[in-house]
Amino acid sequence: MYHPMKKYLFLTILCAVLLAPLNAFADGMQRERTRMVRDQLQARGISHRATLEAMRTVPRHLYVPGAQRRFAYDDRPLAIGYGQTISQPFIVGYMTELVNPRDNHKVLEIGTGSGYQAAVLGEIVDQVYTIEIIRELGTQARQRLESQYDNVHVKIADGYYGWEEHAPFDAIVVTAAAEHIPPPLIDQLKEGGKMIIPVGSPFQTQQLMLVEKKEDGELTTRGLMPVRFVPFERGE
Numbered sequence: 001m002y003h004p005m006k007k008y009l010f011l012t013i014l015c016a017v018l019l020a021p022l023n024a025f026a027d028g029m030q031r032e033r034t035r036m037v038r039d040q041l042q043a044r045g046i047s048h049r050a051t052l053e054a055m056r057t058v059p060r061h062l063y064v065p066g067a068q069r070r071f072a073y074d075d076r077p078l079a080i081g082y083g084q085t086i087s088q089p090f091i092v093g094y095m096t097e098l099v100n101p102r103d104n105h106k107v108l109e110i111g112t113g114s115g116y117q118a119a120v121l122g123e124i125v126d127q128v129y130t131i132e133i134i135r136e137l138g139t140q141a142r143q144r145l146e147s148q149y150d151n152v153h154v155k156i157a158d159g160y161y162g163w164e165e166h167a168p169f170d171a172i173v174v175t176a177a178a179e180h181i182p183p184p185l186i187d188q189l190k191e192g193g194k195m196i197i198p199v200g201s202p203f204q205t206q207q208l209m210l211v212e213k214k215e216d217g218e219l220t221t222r223g224l225m226p227v228r229f230v231p232f233e234r235g236e
């Protein structure tokens, strides 16, 4: 028997079927991302499921300048302008996994850059607060992120002081190399929280450090591996 609702159901299904290839076309990079996650992350021991899933989802090529897009899924960092870089995918995955992000977490990132790391975190946690010191980069990243995520907030400032009004944070991810761990960031880390930060002289190899604040407030720090990050700049 003919039923008018059937017609709508049929049309909806027809549209979905016809538009599916268009969807795939809009982001023809899914295969690259799947491969990046398998060969660069899982093959090197990253197993945190939410991190892998987030990096399969975020279109990394949309976070790099046009001329670099074809290299977006390569195993290396890329220039994003103003002398800054977007980290190699493995480093993004490694840092994300190490702070053990969960869906009820509030995370602070210092060094928004392209916004890619913030987007990866935004896929996983409840709220992301990210700070960038270079106005132009912060503005671009804010536009990019705000069109995709309502849980990622960008501030243009010197991240040395953290983001007091939203503290304490379950995790803090610093993506520029500091000569020492900024004390305000330690203060803004929740008890039981983790911070990952490259520490060392600018333009030399630094140590990626994992800082944990125990439930009793005691701090432990552990050097993980040598890395090279752009320097942590200081505001006026």
Ligand code: SAH
Pocket (backbone or CB within 6 Å): 084, 085, 086, 087, 110, 111, 112, 113, 114, 115, 116, 117, 118, 131, 132, 133, 134, 137, 157, 158, 159, 160, 175, 176, 230, 231, 232, 233, 234, 235
């Ligand atoms: N997480 C970024 C990587 C950016 S590179 C990404 O996913 O693309 C590091 C960034 O830290 C640069 O954009 C640099 O301008 C920024 N930065 C350096 N010192 C800073 C500071 N004191 N406060 C905030 N951002 C800073």
